[in-house]
Amino acid sequence: MSCDDKCLLVELALDDELDPPGLAEFERHLKECPDCAVAFARQKALKGALRAQLPRHRAPSALVQRIRTALPDLPEVAAPSAEAAQATEPASRTATVVALPAWPPLVTRARVGMALSAIGGALAAGLATIWLMHVTPEERMTQAVVESHVRALMSGRLLDVASDDPKTVRPWFTGRLDVSPPVKDLSAHGYQLVGARLDYVDNKRSAALVYKRNEHVITLYLFSTPNAPVSESDAVVRQGYSVCHWSRHGITDWVVSDVDPDELEAFEDLVTGSV
């Protein structure tokens, strides 16, 4: 791995965003690379200065008091309510109903006027918040694979085993996973196998197979899911990455790439052998 790749890791290391093996590898690199060591020292000094010197503003007590008075029933609201339960349904209509309770009593007339003029925005923000907070397991998993894919690309730790030969890649997982991941050579279809790595996504071990199509990197994550029913999803787009997943024969596959969703589904068909 070149030094340029490692330089990206300086900030990740300081921000506690590297996993323990990544951190250990980075620390080894620091001993060998004066440039990175200097960059690391500087970044660390900057971070220390910012943390030591930037003021942490505390809410003035009069303001806290005002807010406290404005929200007298907060603990009851915080408890799960019928409305909150209703809002777990993804229908936006339900969310709208929840989003329009009476204003808290302290709100003055002037404020109501201002708030009414802003209510479109407030409502949109509220709905967006509700949507953001409504995270299904599928969505959480989608985010997790996108994050893993992006982090692997950024950190340069894309491959544990580099090979375009399925006969090399597949045995590498023996003893590392409780399934033997099927690895296909799809080069005839324009998808070049470049290797694989062992990854840890959403608290689960995964075989991450890496393919390339032109300059696009495709990561295919395989999870052992003995009890998962046969299923497949349409491709969705998150943060510019297409993601889709399917389950069969006790293995769940998640695939993520920056190719178009249609192309990703074509890749899925090749992997599952349905073309």
Add this chain to the structure above:
Amino acid sequence: MLPHLDAAYNFARYLTRNPDDAADVLQEASIRAFRFFGGFKGGSVRTWLLTIVRNTAYTWMASHRRGTVNASVEDYGIERPLEPFAVVPWERLPDDPETRLLLAEDQAALMDVIDRLSPEFREVLVLREIEELSYREIAEVTGAPVGTVMSRLARARRQVQSGWRRHVALEGGGR
């Protein structure tokens, strides 16, 4: 929610750069948070509240200062003139700026550098270094992809360093 009011106020203060606006934003955000609590689906209450504070602050600044949400720092109505940071050649510096930064107790100058960052850089820096949020949490608060958070954070740090170099070059030259 109440235990996180300090964090929420602090974030609003850095976003608006003004205690009065921060107070108004926090009050507004608290009302919104209260009204939308039914929409809270678990996770970190603090992250959730900071998201609302951020949305409220941008709406607030847009409507009270005639700026737009995506506008650069100039549009947020700061009184003093802002000029872009000049690039100061390293060799002219009296000594190592990062070392000076580490040792200096010049909080006002550092705040000045932070205030001059454009909002998208200032917010990621504050969320990371003061609120100590992870990249993922910052992504949640700012609605930006994790990769964007990383690159904004890197750029914010570079800008702080160059802003500090400038400060050291100006101040240090006279000492």
